[in-house]
Amino acid sequence: MLEAENLECIRGERRLFHGVGFRLEAGELLFLQGRNGAGKTSLLRMLCGLSLPESGEIRWKGEPIRKLSDDFRSDLCYLGHLNAIKEELTPLENLLSSARLAGETLSDDDALDALEQVGLLGREDLACRYLSQGQKRRVALARLVPERRPLWILDEPFVALDVNAVAWLAGLIGAHLQRGGLAVMTTHQPVDIPAGQIRELRLGA
Amino acid sequence: MYWNSFSDFLAMGGYGFYVWGSFGVTALVMVLEPLLITRRRRATESRLTRQIRAEARQEHA
Amino acid sequence: MSMINWFKFSAPSTFYPLAGRLIPVFWALFAILALAGLWVGFFVAPTDFQQGEGYRIIFIHVGASWMSMFTYLVMAFWAGMGLAFNTRLSGMMASALAPTGALFAFISLWTGALWGKPMWGAWWVWDARLTSELILLFLYIGFIALTHAIDDTRRADKAGAILALVGVVNVPIIYFSVKWWNTLHQGASVSLTKAPAMASIMLWGMLLCALAMWMYSLAVALMRVRVIILERERHTDWVKELLAKRSQ
Amino acid sequence: MLQIVSYTIARDLRLALRRPADLVSVLFFFIIVASLFPLGVGPEADLLRQLAPGVLWVGALLATMLSLPRLFADDHRDGTLEQLALSPNPLGLMVLGKVIAHWLVSGLPLALLAPVLGLQFDLPADALWVLTFSILLGTPALSGIGAIGAGLTLGLRGGGVLLSLLVLPLYIPVLIFGAGAVDATVSGLGPGAHLSLLAALTIGGVAFAPWAAAAALKIALE
Numbered sequence: 001m002l003e004a005e006n007l008e009c010i011r012g013e014r015r016l017f018h019g020v021g022f023r024l025e026a027g028e029l030l031f032l033q034g035r036n037g038a039g040k041t042s043l044l045r046m047l048c049g050l051s052l053p054e055s056g057e058i059r060w061k062g063e064p065i066r067k068l069s070d071d072f073r074s075d076l077c078y079l080g081h082l083n084a085i086k087e088e089l090t091p092l093e094n095l096l097s098s099a100r101l102a103g104e105t106l107s108d109d110d111a112l113d114a115l116e117q118v119g120l121l122g123r124e125d126l127a128c129r130y131l132s133q134g135q136k137r138r139v140a141l142a143r144l145v146p147e148r149r150p151l152w153i154l155d156e157p158f159v160a161l162d163v164n165a166v167a168w169l170a171g172l173i174g175a176h177l178q179r180g181g182l183a184v185m186t187t188h189q190p191v192d193i194p195a196g197q198i199r200e201l202r203l204g205a
Numbered sequence: 206m207y208w209n210s211f212s213d214f215l216a217m218g219g220y221g222f223y224v225w226g227s228f229g230v231t232a233l234v235m236v237l238e239p240l241l242i243t244r245r246r247r248a249t250e251s252r253l254t255r256q257i258r259a260e261a262r263q264e265h266a
Numbered sequence: 267m268s269m270i271n272w273f274k275f276s277a278p279s280t281f282y283p284l285a286g287r288l289i290p291v292f293w294a295l296f297a298i299l300a301l302a303g304l305w306v307g308f309f310v311a312p313t314d315f316q317q318g319e320g321y322r323i324i325f326i327h328v329g330a331s332w333m334s335m336f337t338y339l340v341m342a343f344w345a346g347m348g349l350a351f352n353t354r355l356s357g358m359m360a361s362a363l364a365p366t367g368a369l370f371a372f373i374s375l376w377t378g379a380l381w382g383k384p385m386w387g388a389w390w391v392w393d394a395r396l397t398s399e400l401i402l403l404f405l406y407i408g409f410i411a412l413t414h415a416i417d418d419t420r421r422a423d424k425a426g427a428i429l430a431l432v433g434v435v436n437v438p439i440i441y442f443s444v445k446w447w448n449t450l451h452q453g454a455s456v457s458l459t460k461a462p463a464m465a466s467i468m469l470w471g472m473l474l475c476a477l478a479m480w481m482y483s484l485a486v487a488l489m490r491v492r493v494i495i496l497e498r499e500r501h502t503d504w505v506k507e508l509l510a511k512r513s514q
Numbered sequence: 515m516l517q518i519v520s521y522t523i524a525r526d527l528r529l530a531l532r533r534p535a536d537l538v539s540v541l542f543f544f545i546i547v548a549s550l551f552p553l554g555v556g557p558e559a560d561l562l563r564q565l566a567p568g569v570l571w572v573g574a575l576l577a578t579m580l581s582l583p584r585l586f587a588d589d590h591r592d593g594t595l596e597q598l599a600l601s602p603n604p605l606g607l608m609v610l611g612k613v614i615a616h617w618l619v620s621g622l623p624l625a626l627l628a629p630v631l632g633l634q635f636d637l638p639a640d641a642l643w644v645l646t647f648s649i650l651l652g653t654p655a656l657s658g659i660g661a662i663g664a665g666l667t668l669g670l671r672g673g674g675v676l677l678s679l680l681v682l683p684l685y686i687p688v689l690i691f692g693a694g695a696v697d698a699t700v701s702g703l704g705p706g707a708h709l710s711l712l713a714a715l716t717i718g719g720v721a722f723a724p725w726a727a728a729a730a731l732k733i734a735l736e
Contacts, residue, residue, distance in 0.1 A: 012418060015501070078596070078600050080593055080596060084593035085594070089532075098597060101521070219318065223380045227326060231377065239489060242489045253500050408680040425666045425733055428733070429680060432659075432662055432684070439687050440683070447694065
């Protein structure tokens with residue numbers, strides 16, 4: 001269960017938002033809306049514990065995340081604007097490496113299965129720098145397939161995806177919610193998630 | 206008292222250049238530094254006052 | 267003062283007027299101590315049989331060296347406080363002290379050179395203390411360069427804090443290694459540490475000059491920190507009121 | 515605990531070997547710097563022999579510093595650094611892994627190359643051995659301290675120059691004891707004391723620097 005209480009963020013000398021709070025239960029998805037520059041990404045990074053809020057507090061399972069640190073991060077999966085893949089490594093190596101660095105164990109065929117779901121089977125041994133931008137994005141999303149950690153924080157996951165990729169990802173998030181997972185997400189185009197409770201939070205109204 | 210005249214004091218037993226070079230530069234630094242800070246303070250104050258006045262005008266407009 | 271209200275002064279808005287009242291006090295103390303120090307240095311301390319009048323440079327050379335070292339330690343203290351308690355004022359104090367510390371390091375090198383020239387015939391002497399002073403100046407310049415290279419003031423303070431703490435751990439190591447290097451290569455023949463026999467009156471002269479420099483650095487640092495507070499807190503209401511009052 | 519460090523080392527080594535250009539540029543920089551000096555000061559053997567420890571050590575030091583910005587910059591640019599910071603494993607351990615990987619790709623080859631360059635400076639055999647060993651022993655500290663500088667200047671414009679300004683003063687003790695060890699051998703004093711102090715600096719550097727670098731990274735990622 002993720003809880004946030006009157007969060008305030010100051011970027012440079014400007015105050016982006018203040019008094020932001022919400023509660024998110026298992027199986028719920030929080031849609032974060034707001035125009036560009038309203039601080040959506042800053043709020044997401046705060047929820048991950050990457051940056052400190054000016055004031056206010058974030059609690060995961062009732063405990064403030066600053067105190068939890070390692071345990072909180074073992075429940076968290078963050079997907080930012082950047083793909084977080086190494087251009088020199090192949091998609092397969094990237095998946096295995098990001099799982100290993102996140103302290104998860106991932107077998108080869110699970111990784112191959114994930115690559116197959118994103119339609120990259122056959123290219124798993126090609127260095128990522130030869131892939132197109134869309135394919136690289138799919139390698140980044142393939143990380144979510146075997147992902148079993150309860151809290152997903154996704155920063156505009158649907159950007160640069162074609163129609164069936166959007167549907168596939170929506171289904172993936174729905175399955176995650178059904179498993180009792182939580183998700184906080186920002187997105188520009190409207191997407192319907194097949195399962196789970198949808199909540200909305202508007203920033204800088 | 207070791208100096209019988211002011212010029213003797215300036216000569217500083219032949220080391221005048223070095224002694225007054227040291228004390229002079231130290232004094233110079235101790236005068237310039239506060240001056241620079243005051244100049245920076247005045248510049249900041251006027252810049253901020255202009256900004257506040259501009260913001261105030263924007264709110265009314 | 268108990269810990270709680272000590273924190274009251276750690277808020278920029280309450281610290282600003284306090285600093286304003288303290289600055290003239292420190293300037294006054296500086297004036298008194300400086301006059302006393304110069305009086306002892308020039309009119310009370312005897313002529314040195316070996317170095318004649320030239321040794322009087324020692325009064326400000328040693329004072330400046332002490333102050334450059336002491337200011338770096340104070341900077342590292344404020345840096346540590348800033349990282350530990352996340353108070354904004356500590357970072358501002360560290361940034362306010364750095365230029366003054368750097369200037370003291372420069373003065374120490376300058377007076378060291380002007381003292382070395384008549385005594386040992388060379389502007390620059392690879393003496394252990396002078397070399398360490400030069401490296402300390404590099405550390406100051408590194409701190410100032412880093413804090414100015416980062417736009418976001420919060421990140422600048424924290425990055426500067428880490429550099430200051432890493433630096434303060436390394437200063438003794440650097441001094442020890444330079445001293446080892448100096449005695450190894452040159453033997454202790456040429457070294458500023460062998461100042462003339464310290465008559466107690468000379469010690470008094472040096473102490474007074476050092477205290478005067480301390481008061482000076484406090485006054486100047488507080489002046490600079492007030493400007494930094496204005497620059498960084500410009501969006502707060504108390505700064506706007508202050509400026510509104512000031513511009514009438 | 516050791517597992518995550520060894521895995522990070524393996525990952526970084528694989529990345530470095532996939533792009534050998536960086537490794538080669540570090541080595542060639544060292545060769546060129548070392549070869550410039552005889553052209554500058556003249557070919558007299560005894561003068562070169564006297565200069566050799568300082569020149570070779572400064573060359574190795576600058577070569578190590580050359581490859582420091584890439585320690586975190588690539589991971590920062592493609593977003594993997596964020597994932598490292600968000601991993602349940604302590605960031606300090608992963609930075610330790612990266613520092614060791616950086617040493618394997620810079621310090622180690624430089625040490626193996628140094629005796630060859632030492633021949634250019636007509637160093638006697640025992641001095642060549644001590645030179646190699648002192649560079650081998652000292653460069654991990656350079657990588658460790660350099661990681662702090664790389665973390666502090668991450669993402670800053672003009673970061674490379676600023677990095678060297680921050681890091682060079684901290685490199686001086688390593689340089690003094692490293693070059694001093696070779697000099698002591700040439701002058702017959704024996705490098706024992708220098709090498710033990712160098713080892714102390716390296717142990718201190720590799721033990722503490724990664725945690726300070728991790729703190730610097732966390733600040734840079736805010």
